[in-house]
Amino acid sequence: MNTPLIEVRNLKQYFPIKTGLFKTELLKAVDDVSFSIDAGETLGLVGESGCGKTTVGRTLLHLYEPTAGEVLFEGEPVTKDNLPKMRQKMQMVFQDPYSSLDPRMTVEDIIGEPLDVHKLFENKKERRDKILYLMNLVGLNAEHATRYAHEFSGGQRQRIGIARALAVNPKFIVCDEPVSALDVSIQAQVINMFEDLQVKLGVAYLFIAHDLLVVHHISNRIAVMYLGKIVETGTADDVNYTSIHPYTQSLMSAVPIPDPDYTRQRKRIVLQGDVPSPLHMPSGCPFRTRCRFACDKCAEAMPPLTDRGGGHQVACWVK
Amino acid sequence: MDLKIRRDENGNPRKSPLSLQLNLSKFNASMFEKATEEEKRQQDVMSESTTFFKDGMRKLFKNPLAVGSIIVLGLILIIIIFAPLFVPYSYEEILSVNGVRDKGAKNLAPFTYSKMEQQYIEAGGTRFPHIFGTDEQCRDYFIRVVYGTRVSLVVGFFASIIVLIIGMLYGSISGYLGGKVDLIMMRIVDIIYSLPDMLIIILLSVVLQSILQFKPGSFLDSLGTNMISLFIVFGLLYWVGMARLIRGQILSIKQNEYILASKSIGAPTGMIIRRHILPNCISVIIISTALQIPSAIFTESYLSFVGLGVQAPMPSLGSLANSARGGLQSYPYKLLFPALTICLIVLSFNLLGDGLRDAFDPKLKR
Structure with a gap:
């Protein structure tokens, strides 16, 4: 088997939280997550708010120092020492196109910043040419180069953010909910652009989102997270149509389908209760407090991810 | 789960009979006309390109109080620069x-x-x-007031610049690094904050008087040790307010995603501070410097008034006001001129600072 582009092994990210004057507790934002992404592939990461999706993306890029576990890029572990080199190969597109662009910089300088940092140009002309090429690539006009970010709409701002990520010619981009701040018509444009860029440049994506339809559309494979753990992973169709984990099933039953007749017929699985606080995780399987099928075994130990055929892995004792 | 949409016999999505949605199957491409380039351009909704600075300046010049104070300060500056060229007397000439x-x-x-x-x-x-x-x-009183204003303004500017540089460096390091470094640096600030500034100025000027020896006739000598100790005190004590302010600003700017984006690009810390953080708190820095100048002028005037200011015969507005006290009954105008000048300068700087804040604070937009 070839080495995957990105391999994440037992990644853990705990944040110390002050709960009292002298007491600190660990918030397990990401707990023992492993997955891999091949070159040119898209892995969708879904889960509800606060389940650690964004933290996975940021820890993967070492924006947070991981508590434990390692990230391998083309078989080479990412460490503090080779981080500057790795930064050229792994990039990120942020969720909020309003706060992720510096209001005091022109588009040209925003896109040019990675070029400046990694000194990817010989002279001013080359820098400008590269910037114009990138702007063209994401569908921005050359005359926008001297404008400021606040003069653009959300979709255009997100394009600027994507151009900035592409500036270093990365092989892998973490897309942290890149379309959730945009309205639906713009979402479609931006998503199609992500797909076009993948075809053109062969980049791999870790596509973080909570919109299941969007993720299903863009991803080759999907991983479902619940409270810092991956509970189900497999091909997009497997996870969508033949989901096994009770949490995934309830997620999928909540997807709106634009057909009133069908919607009236289908059954919604409504979860009871709230997400437990990540500070006080339930023992064993974190989902057991809301699970319809929970049994004694679920309280004892976290179920491991087991293969249910064709790389479709599920972490559940019951199903 | 199934995402299949029900379709009618032609393969189009089935439509409810009550739906008001257009039936797109009735249209085809020949019925549409392509938009011309001009029409496409109309779709580009773009405001006029302005920089943050230009926008702020435009707002500043709409504020009559700020414009008035700029004019007053400009006039005072012109007078103190050019008056000594026209008036044939010197400030120490009998x-x-x-x-x-x-x-x-x-x-x-x-x-x-x-x-x-x-x-x-x-x-x-x-x-x-x-x-x-x-x-x-x-001695000609006009030229003495002119020189006094010069001294006061120079003290105001230099003291503010000292405060600005030290406060900016300290505050940005403390705010950016955060954590334990921030904790220790801010406790040092708290300690300095609690020192009585007047006492230290008086003590320092006494000590410096015996230590410092300047070349007779040099600029430093004519300012006197009191002024030097005033600068030192500003450098030692007064920067803490500025440092706190900038630290607070940086703490809030640091939360923005563009800082994280810059980190994910691989930009080194110094570059992030220079490129992103300082430009984004520059408005606060300008405003607080503009407000720092009158406070420095006040301190200098106050010290000169109690006799700890510039050395005679060099006048300052405070020492002029002090010496005018003696003949207050007979010659009230001698107090009026320096006092009025101080008032004008301080008032103008305060109004200008207020105007700058209104113009550059994005939260107070229009």
Whole structure:
């Protein structure tokens, strides 16, 4: 088997939280997550708010120092020492196109910043040419180069953010909910652009989102997270149509389908209760407090991810 | 789960009979006309390109109080720069006519001449008028007020710049690094905050008087050790307010995703501070510096008034006001001129600072 582009092994990210004057507790934002992404592939990461999706993306890029576990890029572990080199190969597109662009910089300088940092140009002309090429690539006009970010709409701002990520010619981009701040018509444009860029440049994506339809559309494979753990992973169709984990099933039953007749017929699985606080995780399987099928075994130990055929892995004792 | 949409016999999505949605199957491409380039351009909704700075300046110049104070400060600056070129007297010169000391030119009222000068003018000589009169040592009072204003403004500017540089460096390091470094640096600030500043100025000027020796006639010498100790105190104590302010700003700017984006690009810390953080808190820095200047001028005037300011014969607005106290009953205008100048300068800077804040604070937009 070839080495995957990105391999994440037992990644853990705990944040110390002050709960009292002298007491600190660990918030397990990401707990023992492993997955891999091949070159040119898209892995969708879904889960509800606060389940650690964004933290996975940021820890993967070492924006947070991981508590434990390692990230391998083309078989080479990412460490503090080779981080500057790795930064050229792994990039990120942020969720909020309003706060992720510096209001005091022109588009040209925003896109040019990675070029400046990694000194990817010989002279001013080359820098400008590269910037114009990138702007063209994401569908921005050359005359926008001297404008400021606040003069653009959300979709255009997100394009600027994507151009900035592409500036270093990365092989892998973490897309942290890149379309959730945009309205639906713009979402479609931006998503199609992500797909076009993948075809053109062969980049791999870790596509973080909570919109299941969007993720299903863009991803080759999907991983479902619940409270810092991956509970189900497999091909997009497997996870969508033949989901096994009770949490995934309830997620999928909540997807709106634009057909009133069908919607009236289908059954919604409504979860009871709230997400437990990540500070006080339930023992064993974190989902057991809301699970319809929970049994004694679920309280004892976290179920491991087991293969249910064709790389479709599920972490559940019951199903 | 199944995402299949129900379709009718033609393969189009089935439509409810009550739906008001257009049936797109009735249209085809030939029925549509392509948009011209001009029509496409109309779709580009773009505001006029302005920078943050230009936008702020435009707002500043709409504020009548700020414009008024800029004009007042401009006039004062022009006067203190050019007046010494036109007025033939110097600030330490005791008036004399044809080389003879003019003993009658004591405490003259504005625009009057002494007896000797009147005789001289009658004999055909020309004499520059004493615009503010003269003081009790027969010196032209206007030029003394001009020099006093110069000293006060120089002290104001330099003290603010010292405060700005130290406060900015300290505050940005403390705010950016955060955590334990921030904790320790801010406790140091708290300690410095609690020191009594006046006491330290007085003690320092006493100590420095015996230590510092300047070349006679140099600029530092004419300012005197009191002024030097004032600068040192500003450098030692007064930067803490600025440091706190900038730290707070940086703490909030640091939360923005563009800082994280810059980190994910691989930008080094210094570059992030220079490129992203400082430009984004520059408005706060400008405003607080503009407000720092009058406070420094006040401190200097106050110290000169109690006799710890510039060394005689160099005047400052505070020492002029102090010496005018003696003849307050007979010559009230001698207090009026320096006091009025201080008021004008301080008021203008405060109004300008307020105007700058209104213009550059994005939260107070329009």
